[in-house]
Amino acid sequence: MISLSKVAVHYRSGAKGIGAVIALRDVSLDIPGGDFVFLVGPTGAGKSTLLKLLYRDVAPTAGTVTVAGLNLSAMKPRDVPALRRRMGIILQDYGLLPERTVWENVAFACEVLEQDRREYRKRIPEVLDLVHMAHRCDAFPHQLSGGEQQRVAIARALVNRPALLLADEPTGNLDPETASGVMEVLLEANRRGATVVVATHDAASVNRLRRRVIAVEQGTIARDNGEGAYGYAN
Ligand SMILES: Nc1ncnc2c1ncn2[C@@H]1O[C@H](COP(=O)(O)OP(=O)(O)O)[C@@H](O)[C@H]1O
Ligand SMILES: [Mg+2]
Numbered sequence: 001m002i003s004l005s006k007v008a009v010h011y012r013s014g015a016k017g018i019g020a021v022i023a024l025r026d027v028s029l030d031i032p033g034g035d036f037v038f039l040v041g042p043t044g045a046g047k048s049t050l051l052k053l054l055y056r057d058v059a060p061t062a063g064t065v066t067v068a069g070l071n072l073s074a075m076k077p078r079d080v081p082a083l084r085r086r087m088g089i090i091l092q093d094y095g096l097l098p099e100r101t102v103w104e105n106v107a108f109a110c111e112v113l114e115q116d117r118r119e120y121r122k123r124i125p126e127v128l129d130l131v132h133m134a135h136r137c138d139a140f141p142h143q144l145s146g147g148e149q150q151r152v153a154i155a156r157a158l159v160n161r162p163a164l165l166l167a168d169e170p171t172g173n174l175d176p177e178t179a180s181g182v183m184e185v186l187l188e189a190n191r192r193g194a195t196v197v198v199a200t201h202d203a204a205s206v207n208r209l210r211r212r213v214i215a216v217e218q219g220t221i222a223r224d225n226g227e228g229a230y231g232y233a234n
Helices: 047-054 077-085 102-111 117-130 146-158 176-191 203-209
Strands: 002-013 019-031 036-040 062-067 087-090 164-168 195-199 212-217 220-225
Touching (some): 019 047, 019 062, 047 164, 047 195, 117 146, 117 176, 146 176, 164 176, 176 203
Parallel strands (some): 036 212, 087 164
Antiparallel strands (some): 212 220
């Protein structure tokens, strides 16, 4: 599903873009379809950059990135929207449309794909059920707690049944119990066949779920364990 070969990402920095920040260096990595992977590591390690490579928000400075058989290193900008429509992307700040209800926010993800309305109207209650938000389908985002908003964002990411789900600190703003509920939903999506990659600081969830853990440190992969833990002690 995902393959990185000798990938580097350098960002320009400074007022005139003269300096360079090396965000990733020589990263090689394979994530087979059906995997559930945690990306852990300190702030600034390169986790978000790694995820951004996968949805082609950044292009590699060197090396190759392949997702679902597509070479993203060579992808033209006009092909990027089609790539993103094939994946579910969940960010820390939910990103719901404030003027639309829960239902309309999820429906919007289907509308942009110009899908058959009768068909997607059946899928919306299913995904809202999955994230336990069906009873709030008429609420507006400002009427929901952070955890509820994030569950709606996950429903929106799942409604088109993407084979790949990418989440960047999806529980970053949530209390531990709510965070655990959000992780449970991602796990359920994985059980239903999606490949899931989650960058997180949620050590409790990482330790409890015992999934593959890739630790990123200073732009490289410091550790990659099958049924790993959050800490560095094993
Ligand atoms: N757009 C950018 N321009 C310049 N430097 C950036 C940019 N985005 C991230 N960086 C730098 O790249 C490094 C990795 O950042 P990031 O991938 O966001 O790490 P993480 O998600 O693990 O906190 C950091 O040093 C960060 O400051
Ligand atoms: Mg980050």
